[in-house]
Amino acid sequence: MEKTVSFITQNFGKYDPTSIDSYLDIGGFSGLKKALGMSSDGIIELVRSTGMKGRGGAAYDTGRKWSQAASVKGDKKVVICNADEGEPCTFKDRAIMENDPFALIEGILIAGYTVGAQDGYIYIREEYRHLQKIVSAAVKQAKDRGYLGQNILGTGFNFEIHMYSGAGAYVCGEGSTLIESIEGKSGRPRIKPPFIKECGLFQRPTLVNNVETLVVATMVLTHGVEGYVCHGTERSIGTKLISLAGNVNKPGSYEIPFGLTLREIIYDIGGGIPQGHELQFFQLGGASGSIGSASLVDTPYTYEDLSKVGLTVGSGGILVVDDRTRVIDFVQSIQDFFIHESCGKCTPCREGNRQIDKIIGRFVVGAPRPDDLQTAERFANIMSNCAFCGLGETAQSVLLSAIRQFPEAFEVQGR
Ligand SMILES: Cc1cc2nc3c(=O)[nH]c(=O)nc-3n(C[C@H](O)[C@H](O)[C@H](O)COP(=O)(O)O)c2cc1C
Numbered sequence: 001m002e003k004t005v006s007f008i009t010q011n012f013g014k015y016d017p018t019s020i021d022s023y024l025d026i027g028g029f030s031g032l033k034k035a036l037g038m039s040s041d042g043i044i045e046l047v048r049s050t051g052m053k054g055r056g057g058a059a060y061d062t063g064r065k066w067s068q069a070a071s072v073k074g075d076k077k078v079v080i081c082n083a084d085e086g087e088p089c090t091f092k093d094r095a096i097m098e099n100d101p102f103a104l105i106e107g108i109l110i111a112g113y114t115v116g117a118q119d120g121y122i123y124i125r126e127e128y129r130h131l132q133k134i135v136s137a138a139v140k141q142a143k144d145r146g147y148l149g150q151n152i153l154g155t156g157f158n159f160e161i162h163m164y165s166g167a168g169a170y171v172c173g174e175g176s177t178l179i180e181s182i183e184g185k186s187g188r189p190r191i192k193p194p195f196i197k198e199c200g201l202f203q204r205p206t207l208v209n210n211v212e213t214l215v216v217a218t219m220v221l222t223h224g225v226e227g228y229v230c231h232g233t234e235r236s237i238g239t240k241l242i243s244l245a246g247n248v249n250k251p252g253s254y255e256i257p258f259g260l261t262l263r264e265i266i267y268d269i270g271g272g273i274p275q276g277h278e279l280q281f282f283q284l285g286g287a288s289g290s291i292g293s294a295s296l297v298d299t300p301y302t303y304e305d306l307s308k309v310g311l312t313v314g315s316g317g318i319l320v321v322d323d324r325t326r327v328i329d330f331v332q333s334i335q336d337f338f339i340h341e342s343c344g345k346c347t348p349c350r351e352g353n354r355q356i357d358k359i360i361g362r363f364v365v366g367a368p369r370p371d372d373l374q375t376a377e378r379f380a381n382i383m384s385n386c387a388f389c390g391l392g393e394t395a396q397s398v399l400l401s402a403i404r405q406f407p408e409a410f411e412v413q414g415r
């Protein structure tokens with residue numbers, strides 16, 4: 001099996017991302033042209049046939065999402081491209097926007113046409129200022145050349161793209177929070193129902209998709225499904241853009257076929273652990289993902305195999321940690337992140353994170369109280385079950401997986 005592939009990334013380095021002419025020279029916008037000649041149902045069927053799951057972290061079936069968005073009644077639908085990419089150790093959407101901004105615009109147009117939307121919004125995180133410039137310039141050129149606006153390519157399809165950015169809050173990557181942020185409100189999630197597919201941005205039916213999801217759609221429309229479905233496994237079809245970081249010799253964003261083992265990713269692609277150190281654990285899917293000890297390094301990177309060992313693909317982040325870091329210190333650093341990023345709307349997350357942090361702090365200095373571990377687990381379980389949004393529900397994945405896999409990190413000598 002090939003270690004790295006290029007289906008999603010096949011345009012990288014092939015054209016000048018600042019020039020629409022350069023994009024057109026390599027066949028740019030032919031996916032859109034093909035889509036505009038198809039029915040909405042036909043496009044949804046094509047997307048369904050890839051078995052693609054959303055790349056923002058929740059792995060929701062994309063064909064199903066598009067089908068639901070298309071069937072919602074409403075003549076003022078919206079497509080939002082979630083380019084917040086606030087998940088620590090995740091930088092694959094950045095790679096796409098840096099190298100292939102026009103394929104992203106094309107994907108938003110294809111999604112918009114498919115679900116019957118008139119407006120697209122690209123929400124790029126505050127810290128990606130350089131990308132805001134690149135993507136805005138691409139949107140302007142697309143508009144100047146008739147790929148955005150009224151009667152696109154003479155088909156009667158009207159679509160505009162608007163650019164937005166938040167103020168750097170992690171929770172604003174959550175769909176409903178992102179919508180609040182675009183509407184000018186503070187970044188806190190909405191109660192559901194109503195679901196955003198029916199009542200989202202400015203009360204309009206809204207489809208939210210991740211950058212990578214939309215670009216996979218562009219590539220599938222442009223090049224056909226065969227080049228995608230020939231990769232991967234039976235249940236995890238195709239390829240995935242990962243962000244490999246931490247204690248590896250060659251960190252970076254790589255496109256891989258589903259089914260490689262974590263060992264192949266860390267050692268063959270990432271060049272192994274630096275300076276002769278040993279792999280201790282890895283964290284998959286960003287700060288909200290669980291950790292896996294080195295004993296799991298032969299697990300195939302597929303939705304189903306990772307799930308069997310308590311791990312997830314999530315955002316596609318793979319953070320490698322060697323034997324120089326104490327597990328408990330790592331858990332504390334993640335805990336600090338969640339205290340900082342909790343929006344404060346609900347008690348389980350706002351207070352739970354702080355209380356757990358105090359407990360972890362006592363483990364860090366080797367002075368826990370006798371019932372600290374049980375209390376931390378109880379709070380973590382309450383958060384998973386009662387927090388208002390995905391941030392609080394998943395904030396304790398690291399703690400709980402560390403307790404499971406590294407019980408010795410929570411023991412005190414002599415106790
Ligand atoms: C706290 C939190 C942060 C999130 N951050 C992002 C993000 O930065 N980018 C993203 O695409 N999805 C993010 N998501 C997931 C989105 O809510 C949503 O599921 C996703 O954008 C849908 O796109 P997809 O179906 O293409 O994956 C986040 C979810 C939560 C709970």
Ligand code: SF4
Pocket residue numbers: 171189341342343344345346347349350387388389390391392393
């Ligand atoms: S779980 Fe609650 S406090 Fe935490 S980010 Fe979500 S709404 Fe805010």
